Amino acid sequence: MHWQCRHQRLTIGAEPLIMGILNVTPDSFSDGGRFVSVEAALARGREMLAAGAHIIDIGGESTRPGAQPVEADAECRRVLPVIEALAAETGAVISVDTMKSVVAREAIRCGAVIVNDVSGMLADPGMAAVVRETGAGVVLMHMPGNPQTMQAHAHYGSVVDDVALWLASRLSDALASGIAAEAIAMDPGIGFGKTTDHNLHLIAQLDWLAELGRPIMVGVSRKRFIGELSGVDVADQRLAGSLAALTCAVLHGASILRVHDVAESRQASLVAAALRKRVHGGAGGRHA
Ligand code: HH2
Numbered sequence: 001m002h003w004q005c006r007h008q009r010l011t012i013g014a015e016p017l018i019m020g021i022l023n024v025t026p027d028s029f030s031d032g033g034r035f036v037s038v039e040a041a042l043a044r045g046r047e048m049l050a051a052g053a054h055i056i057d058i059g060g061e062s063t064r065p066g067a068q069p070v071e072a073d074a075e076c077r078r079v080l081p082v083i084e085a086l087a088a089e090t091g092a093v094i095s096v097d098t099m100k101s102v103v104a105r106e107a108i109r110c111g112a113v114i115v116n117d118v119s120g121m122l123a124d125p126g127m128a129a130v131v132r133e134t135g136a137g138v139v140l141m142h143m144p145g146n147p148q149t150m151q152a153h154a155h156y157g158s159v160v161d162d163v164a165l166w167l168a169s170r171l172s173d174a175l176a177s178g179i180a181a182e183a184i185a186m187d188p189g190i191g192f193g194k195t196t197d198h199n200l201h202l203i204a205q206l207d208w209l210a211e212l213g214r215p216i217m218v219g220v221s222r223k224r225f226i227g228e229l230s231g232v233d234v235a236d237q238r239l240a241g242s243l244a245a246l247t248c249a250v251l252h253g254a255s256i257l258r259v260h261d262v263a264e265s266r267q268a269s270l271v272a273a274a275l276r277k278r279v280h281g282g283a284g285g286r287h288a
Pocket of ligand 1: 021023025027028029030031059061062063064097116117118139141187189190217218219220258
C-alpha cells in the first residue's frame with residue numbers, strides 16, 4: 001500500500017513509519033514550551049530525523065483536553081517559519097497538525113505535504129478543498145466534539161464499532177469531496193474523548209479499523225492513559241509504557257506511529273513488525 005502525499009509517495013509496508021512530534025506551542029501536555037523558538041524547533045527536527053523519523057509533524061495549537069483555541073494568525077506565526085526552514089534544509093516529509101484550512105494551505109506552501117487534522121476535517125468546512133487542490137496527504141482522526149468538550153463525549157455503545165463507523169463516514173465524505181483514496185490515512189484518536197478502557201479496546205482491536213483499507217496511524221506516546229495504568233504522573237517519564245502500547249498497536253495493524261521518542265519507538269516498532277509477520281503467518285511459517 002502507498003500513502004500519496006503531494007510528490008512524496010510513502011510506502012506502507014513491513015516497516016512502520018515513524019512520525020516525530022514537534023509541538024511549537026507553549027502549552028502541549030508533554031513538550032509544551034520547549035521548542036517555541038525557531039532555532040530550538042529546528043534543532044529538535046534535525047535530531048528526530050537523525051534518529052530515524054520518516055515524517056515530522058509540526059503543530060502550533062495544543063489539543064490536550066481543555067486546551068484553549070489559538071487564532072489562525074498566531075498558529076501560522078508559530079509553525080510556518082519552522083516548516084519552511086526544516087523543509088528547505090532537510091527536504092524532510094513534513095506534516096502540519098492543524099484543524100484550520102488557512103493554516104494548512106500556508107503550511108503546504110511552505111513545504112508541508114501532509115495535513116494531520118484531529119477533527120477529521122469537520123472543524124473547518126474549507127479543509128477538504130485545500131487537501132484536494134494541493135494533493136496533500138491527510139490524516140482523518142476520530143475526536144468527538146472538540147478539545148474543550150471531548151471528554152464529556154466519552155460515551156460509546158461499542159467504542160470500536162462507533163469509532164470505525166465514524167471513520168468510515170469521514171472517509172466516504174473525503175472521497176465524495178474529490179480527495180484521492182491514496183492520500184488518506186485514518187487514526188482512532190487515542191485519548192481524544194476516550195477513557196483508559198476505551199483506549200485499550202481501540203489499541204487491542206485496531207485490526208477492525210484496518211478493514212477500512214487505508215493506513216492506520218496511532219498516537220499513544222506519553223498519553224494520560226499510560227500514566228493511569230502505570231502510576232507515572234510525569235509525561236516524559238512514560239517511555240516504557242508508551243513502547244508497550246505502541247508494540248500492541250503494531251501487532252494489530254498500525255503502520256504510522258506518532259511519537260516523541262523517535263529512536264526508541266523505531267527500535268520497538270521494527271521488532272513488533274517482525275513479530276507481526278510471524279503472528280500472522282508471514283515469511284517463514286510456523287516452524288521456521
Ligand atoms: N495526538 C495529539 C495531537 N495530535 N494527531 C493524530 N493524528 N493522532 C494523535 O493521537 C494525536 C494527534 C496529542 O498529543 P501532543 O501533540 O503531544 O500534545 P498536544 O495536543 O497537547 O500538543
